[in-house]
Amino acid sequence: MTAVTPAFHAIIVGDEILSGKRADKHLTKIIELLGARGLALSQAEYVGDDPARITAMLSRAFATPGTVTFSCGGIGATPDDHTRQCAAAALSRPLVLHPGAADLIRERMRDVAAEQGLPYEPDRPDNVHRLNMGMFPDGAAIIPNPYNKIAGFSCSQPGGGAVYFVPGFPVMAWPMIEWVLDQHYAEHFNRTPQTEHSVIVMGAMEASLTPLMESVEREHPGIRVFSLPSVDHPQYGRHIELGVKGAAQQVPAAWVRLRQGLHEFGATLGPEMVRTL
Template identity: 75%
Template sequence: MNFGLIVIGDEILSGKRQDKHLSKVIELLGARGLALAWARFVGDDRARITATLRDAFASGDVVFSCGGIGATPDDHTRQCAAAALGVPLELHPQARELILERMRDVAAEQGVPFEPDRPDNVHRLNMGVFPRGATIVPNPYNKIPGFSIGDVHFLPGFPVMAWPMIEGLLDGRYAALHGSQRQTERSVIVMGSMEATLTPLMEAVEHEHPAVRVFSLPSVDHPQYGRHIELGVKGPAGAVDTAFTQLRGGLQALGVTLGPEMVRT
């Protein structure tokens, strides 16, 4: 299965807040031998969120959607998920109990009576209104749950909440996938050449070794190597070794100057 990430919120696109989810999700997946296949950033526009979620549901991928599941006027994700699926919203009974439990905990911490019928507490129950058929995603930070529909998982925008929830999903529901996307990279620094010159060799290597992908990372101002290209292959370890041997041999035949080789897993 592929993994995708959706980050929702005007504050990310405007620069008021810097996204932290992309790098962390890559890290969490990589630590488990998994990889992120795609990511999308979407502002607080209902039509655009709905279209993005419709694509996510149709993708068949495991998707983590972060942001917009609160109960303020600028939170639209719950409503858009329901619209994308064509189902109604309804208060999830287990979410209701968890939210009430959280309210009870807060009242005890503050030393005040628990008043579930107070207007602000009634409004808080909206955070448990999910599309019909949703299941909850436990939130170890404050008990206010996220929700899942199939393999699309809806989480808060706050990293302190979202990241443990993602880890819980990866180590529970998707534990059997661990290691299934583990890849190796082998590359070499190429100096004194141009990508256009190397492209036929890259295409030949990919053609001969369909299990790997060739990559080219040019740099014009590296502090050590100056203008150069990092050229390499990535994929399953055994296939990478064979493909890299062909790549390096082709580079030597071209007479280019080679620098250090690198291996990443």
């Protein structure tokens, strides 16, 4: 039996994103990483450094069966980092020092000391504090960080969803997300070429085209019909970009059916677009 592909979600944490101090780069990259593997993002949420809101968001993620959530940001050990504590609260588990994460943190501290030509002092207060970055909810698994060895972590709820926690820094987060996908979800990859074929429909209303869209999807299982309306395009004015997308070998027949339906409808058509996904 083929395993059901999970729904992939993203949570982006940080006041700096919501205030506009920093522009989020994670969302487009996660979409890209999933798309390269024939997968798609189903949901994305942003949240500031508010423990109650983060906990509520994570509680929903853990409670939702069949979902995989990537949480980016807030897993450091400064006062504005709350994600580790919120994950523990959402799971009703204690925070504990993960032995593997602690070993990696100590290894990183030894590396830094050697690079600086200084002795490694594990009991120095700042080094002891750094071990807090290895405090994860009890039962968590680590996600290796190839950039500086400070691990992320993952947790799941029986019968619910899995959440993978990575840093807010793209240089660390993105290879960690790739590792999670390649290590845990390769069975769901669909590297069959996907195609999108669309046309500009001038002056049309979505409601009037909905029956045609529904019939194309009904007659061509596996194909998705999409519509992107615009009301003030500088060249086309009010229009809809209407198209079909799916496996490359399935799209041509669905496209012929859609075009036929548009001609029968009497639609005024503009340029066509073909895109490989």
